[in-house]
Amino acid sequence: MSEPLLKVDRLVKRFGGLVATNNLSLEVIEGELHALIGPNGAGKTTFISQIAGELHQDSGTIRFDGTEVSEWKTPARVQRGLARSFQITQLLPDYTALDNVAIAVQARRGHSFQFFVDARKRGDIRSEARTHLDRVGLGDRAGIVVSELSHGEQKQLELAIALATKPRMLLLDEPMAGLGTAECARMIDLLKALKTEVTILLVEHDMDAVFALADRISVLVNGERIATGSADDIRANEAVRVAYLGEGDA
């Protein structure tokens, strides 16, 4: 264990006068579930988008799996094993749930410059896609067009697609947002099972979920990391309570 799987060093991102990411450093160790919490507008999604390569940082570096990936485009990072899910679901609404996952499996297995085979008859890809759907509990909804899935199911599908890229690290952007209580509990169970297999950086507002799942927690306020530690450390941390949990007198 020489280097953490993900090492973000002094990342800065400005939008005009707003500093969304302010000299932010963060390390995620292989195998842990690292939660990222913070009030609205703390810059959590902006931070995730920079790690995923959708936004380009103004300065600072991102190292993943021993390699600097700061200048890599999103597809290259994904192929390296860095996958994300979206807070606001980004799915292919005209395709079925199975197609959505199968296309990710297909992309992972190499280029798709194949013009005359029927993509939906490639049994190996279809069955692998189905295992990912089963994993997130969507097995019996495989043939349903995405636009007809419920919000909760779309959230589950987001996760299945991310899994289909066989990531070494998952960036999950609020997978619980908008879910009902039962769905939430199921998602927590699923993440509990997943964290034994893949490193996860989890952005989440649901504190119960975070405290139940996270090995370590980092707190982001105004684009800055103000604390990192175990669940107990964070609960006890005075600065966090002031800034985030709304206690204290500041």
Add this chain to the structure above:
Amino acid sequence: MLKVDEKYIAQTDASPRRNWWAVAGAIVFILCAAAFPVFAKAIGDPSLIGLAIRITIYAIAAASLNLILGYGGMISFGHAAYFGIGGYVVGILYHHFAEGEPFLGFIPGTNQFLITIPAAIIVSGIAALVLGALSLRTSGVPFIMITLAFAQMLFFLFVSLKAYGGDDGLIVRRRNVLFDLDMRDDTTFFYLILAIAVVYFIGFARLVRSPFGLVLGGIRQSERRMAAIGVSTYRYKLTAFVIAGMGAGLAGALMANYSKFVSPDMLHWTKSGDLMIMVIIGGTGTLLGPLLGAAVLIGLETFLTSWTEHWKFFLGPILIVIVLFSTGGLTSLFSGWSRKRE
């Protein structure tokens, strides 16, 4: 790992979705088309054969546009450029063949169908590669504008090419030669075009269901999602753009043969608009929509021009009515024929 029901997986893999009705329908349709010249002669109006040829050729051009517009979500407003380039390849090669002087001093002219058509496809493909590589740096409205601008540039280039007739275009005195076929006979020529169109549409149907087609459709729905699963979307978009350009080049080359004439009008932006209208009224992202759209537009045009000089005045409202009352184009009225966006 969670438990996975193996039996469940096995039964869903195959999902034999081959639609025998579609295959049967296609065969009946082709047979009807093949019988059309006989029908036209029987009712004493052989000029209908020419109409059918033009519809078939435009169907190929519109289908090629549909690949990027309907399936890939790239709204190209300059697709006539490749149609025109295909036509000009036939025209210019014939011109040099007739003059006996090689093109650029070293490429001999020819009137051989088996050479001019592939040449037209390749040249329009190269043009689409160059213009597409530049245009696809943009998306949305800028993409529409830049494709339009490139097409108009080519239009003015051919207008100013006095060596090839400039404004007046280029006459191809005889259709290209293919084996011993009597190409001057419209019926023979119709069967040739029909055969090419059938092969083209079968290839097209396979293409849009292939892994490539699946990715292309994914890019239309969410480019961000495709990037997030590791797909470099630009390469796929450019490939689709080139395939579409080649299809339009094929259609243009066939049109030059049919009408024995090429002119800058083939590249004019209104021609790009016509192709878009065919796709939209037929149904974007459907296999047979462009064919239906071409039939309606060319048919209406022919019918209305024989009736009044101010035909466009009547065409406009008809098109508006079609678009308003058939969400998803005319194919949606026959939804069993072709499933939308597959």
